[in-house]
Amino acid sequence: MFNIPKPKPEDLIRKTFARFTDEEIIPRAREMDEANQFPRWMFEKVATTGAFGIRYPKSVGGAGGTTTQFCVIVEELARGSMSVAAFTAMQCLMGTNFLFEYGTPDQHERLLKPAIRGEKVASFALTEADAATDLGGVKTMARPDGDSWIINGSKTWITNAPVADFYTVLCQTDKSKGLKGLNFFLIERGTPGLYVSKKFDKLGTRATEISELAFTDVRIPFENRLGREGAGVGNLLRILAVIRVMTAALSIGLARAAYDHSKRYALERFQFGKRIGSFQLVQQKIANMATDIWASELMTYKTCEMIDRGERALKEASMAKYFASEVACRASDEATRIFGAYSYSMEYDVQRFYRDCRFLLFGGGTSEILQTIISRECGVF
Amino acid sequence: MDIVVLVKQVPNTTEVRIDPKTGNLIREGVESIINPEDRHALEAALQIRDNTGGKVTVLSMGPPQAIDGICEALAMGADRGILLSDRIFAGADTWATSTTLGRAIRKIEQFDLVLAGRQAVDGDTAQIGPQVAEYLGIPQLTYVQKLEVREGAVIAERALEDGCEHIEAPTPVLVTVLSSLNEPRYPTVAGLIDSTRPRAPIEIWNGADLGVKAYEVGLAGSLTQVVKTFTPKGARNTQYLEGSPAAVAAQLIDALRKKEIRLGE
Numbered sequence: 001m002f003n004i005p006k007p008k009p010e011d012l013i014r015k016t017f018a019r020f021t022d023e024e025i026i027p028r029a030r031e032m033d034e035a036n037q038f039p040r041w042m043f044e045k046v047a048t049t050g051a052f053g054i055r056y057p058k059s060v061g062g063a064g065g066t067t068t069q070f071c072v073i074v075e076e077l078a079r080g081s082m083s084v085a086a087f088t089a090m091q092c093l094m095g096t097n098f099l100f101e102y103g104t105p106d107q108h109e110r111l112l113k114p115a116i117r118g119e120k121v122a123s124f125a126l127t128e129a130d131a132a133t134d135l136g137g138v139k140t141m142a143r144p145d146g147d148s149w150i151i152n153g154s155k156t157w158i159t160n161a162p163v164a165d166f167y168t169v170l171c172q173t174d175k176s177k178g179l180k181g182l183n184f185f186l187i188e189r190g191t192p193g194l195y196v197s198k199k200f201d202k203l204g205t206r207a208t209e210i211s212e213l214a215f216t217d218v219r220i221p222f223e224n225r226l227g228r229e230g231a232g233v234g235n236l237l238r239i240l241a242v243i244r245v246m247t248a249a250l251s252i253g254l255a256r257a258a259y260d261h262s263k264r265y266a267l268e269r270f271q272f273g274k275r276i277g278s279f280q281l282v283q284q285k286i287a288n289m290a291t292d293i294w295a296s297e298l299m300t301y302k303t304c305e306m307i308d309r310g311e312r313a314l315k316e317a318s319m320a321k322y323f324a325s326e327v328a329c330r331a332s333d334e335a336t337r338i339f340g341a342y343s344y345s346m347e348y349d350v351q352r353f354y355r356d357c358r359f360l361l362f363g364g365g366t367s368e369i370l371q372t373i374i375s376r377e378c379g380v381f
Numbered sequence: 382m383d384i385v386v387l388v389k390q391v392p393n394t395t396e397v398r399i400d401p402k403t404g405n406l407i408r409e410g411v412e413s414i415i416n417p418e419d420r421h422a423l424e425a426a427l428q429i430r431d432n433t434g435g436k437v438t439v440l441s442m443g444p445p446q447a448i449d450g451i452c453e454a455l456a457m458g459a460d461r462g463i464l465l466s467d468r469i470f471a472g473a474d475t476w477a478t479s480t481t482l483g484r485a486i487r488k489i490e491q492f493d494l495v496l497a498g499r500q501a502v503d504g505d506t507a508q509i510g511p512q513v514a515e516y517l518g519i520p521q522l523t524y525v526q527k528l529e530v531r532e533g534a535v536i537a538e539r540a541l542e543d544g545c546e547h548i549e550a551p552t553p554v555l556v557t558v559l560s561s562l563n564e565p566r567y568p569t570v571a572g573l574i575d576s577t578r579p580r581a582p583i584e585i586w587n588g589a590d591l592g593v594k595a596y597e598v599g600l601a602g603s604l605t606q607v608v609k610t611f612t613p614k615g616a617r618n619t620q621y622l623e624g625s626p627a628a629v630a631a632q633l634i635d636a637l638r639k640k641e642i643r644l645g646e
Binding site for chain 2: 004005006008009012019020050051054058064073
């Protein structure tokens with residue numbers, strides 16, 4: 001018996017999720033978008049691959065994977081449907097991270113493990129009407145009352161909120177402490193005083209449901225504070241680089257979809273008796289898309305490697321997210337120009353890419369705030 | 382029930398192009414995948430094992446990179462993977478391949494069932510399963526679309542051109558399956574990561590491990606040799622028939638008769 005080098009796990013994961021996307025998602029992506037509702041059947045199908053546990057150890061039913069592997073998964077899913085990729089990212093990262101890090105064994109059994117198996121949907125509530133980029137503006141209050149917390153306030157733009165079984169919610173416990181008074185709390189669906197608004201009607205990612213949450217004297221057990229007192233923002237910063245690089249990976253997936261469709265169309269569409277791909281201005285668009293995607297991939301996966309080595313990569317992740325999300329928007333825009341009037345028809349997928357790419361601009365920091373952060377990281381502020 | 386599943390790595394045929402000059406498949410840059418029907422064979426094996434216990438061993442013959450398929454099969458749930466890889470196996474036709482696979486199954490010793498896809502999408506011969514069964518001297522059930530396992534026997538529904546037949550065979554038995562048998566699961570992420578670890582249950586066997594002579598396997602052990610591959614020219618001579626439906630039908634029948642095409646009794 002002799003040895004043969006084994007393949008790299010990220011290569012096998014990419015191959016598997018590329019096939020999953022081609023076979024399961026792409027044939028149904030338009031239908032899911034048009035249905036404008038959370039496709040629970042697809043959520044459960046993704047769960048069968050074990051993707052929701054990619055970042056967590058086997059002790060909670062996870063796979064013990066890396067940030068690189070996580071990003072490969074969401075990139076491939078985003079190539080088929082940004083909605084599917086978005087709810088997968090929420091389930092793998094923001095919706096479950098603080099429950100995993102700071103939850104009790106009982107909470108792990110009742111909520112985390114079922115979430116990894118795809119039996120419960122997770123959500124993450126940060127944004128408020130007056131607190132988005134500026135977390136210091138969070139007004140949702142949690143006050144201790146005996147062995148409980150009482151929560152009052154509201155959240156908005158909460159991904160998965162209409163269908164979620166539990167929420168990780170950022171609340172203020174002591175206004176005088178500003179950012180150091182912020183903490184995450186675990187609130188389960190069905191808790192008295194928790195209201196979920198009707199879902200928003202939105203431009204893109206229409207198979208992901210988003211709504212508001214309102215809390216009126218919501219009483220939760222004391223152990224539902226996830227993390228030690230005042231550590232909320234610090235704990236969020238610990239995964240901020242992962243959130244940003246993951247958004248960069250989602251962006252690559254969408255940009256690749258726009259590129260693939262553009263390339264195919266440029267080779268099959270004839271005008272003036274020639275393929276439109278033979279015209280230099282179309283070639284320029286294809287060349288720029290391919291170059292942008294290559295640059296995004298290098299930035300994103302180099303940053304993933306840094307995170308996997310345990311390095312601080314906030315600057316690099318911010319750059320990758322800023323660059324790749326703008327690339328996704330540029331690529332979707334160029335795709336609509338290559339398709340001409342057909343991109344204006346709901347029968348072609350490029351209109352979906354054009355709508356979905358806007359989703360990438362906000363989560364994990366807008367391009368505008370990211371430029372400020374990058375400049376600050378460069379020492380200019 | 383202990384099951385051996387035969388798995389082949391094939392080029393992803395949705396991407397395959399043929400070199401117009403040489404007539405050969407252009408394999409450069411073409412991704413390799415597990416032969417689609419073999420996934421259904423593996424799924425059947427996993428379901429049987431989950432219901433009745435036992436062990437699923439995946440067996441493949443191919444170049445070193447065929448290990449990817451073994452890893453995927455482990456990530457779907459197989460217990461053990463064996464890759465038959467050796468320069469002396471190269472260039473094998475279906476006879477030499479069946480001989481090699483058969484020797485490996487004998488070396489595995491303990492098996493009740495051998496499962497395989499009906500045929501591989503690159504060669505489309507459907508010969509490996511039946512030839513392996515002949516080599517092992519066990520019954521074979523081919524084109525199976527339903528499969529049930531009993532104590533010491535399997536009952537299969539075989540697809541025929543104009544219907545189907547139900548057949549029972551004692552174990553050990555070899556079964557080749559159609560894609561209508563089941564819906565294969567996807568490999569799990571945890572399984573994929575584990576399959577690449579040093580302690581993953583993957584064995585590589587070469588000619589010496591099987592105790593085969595170079596002239597029994599590979600190109601030297603093949604009974605057939607590919608002289609030439611080419612793409613048939615699709616030139617057609619189209620004739621348009623005109624007139625009333627009855628007149629067109631009469632012309633069509635005459636034309637077919639002239640070409641000596643039998644029109645039935």
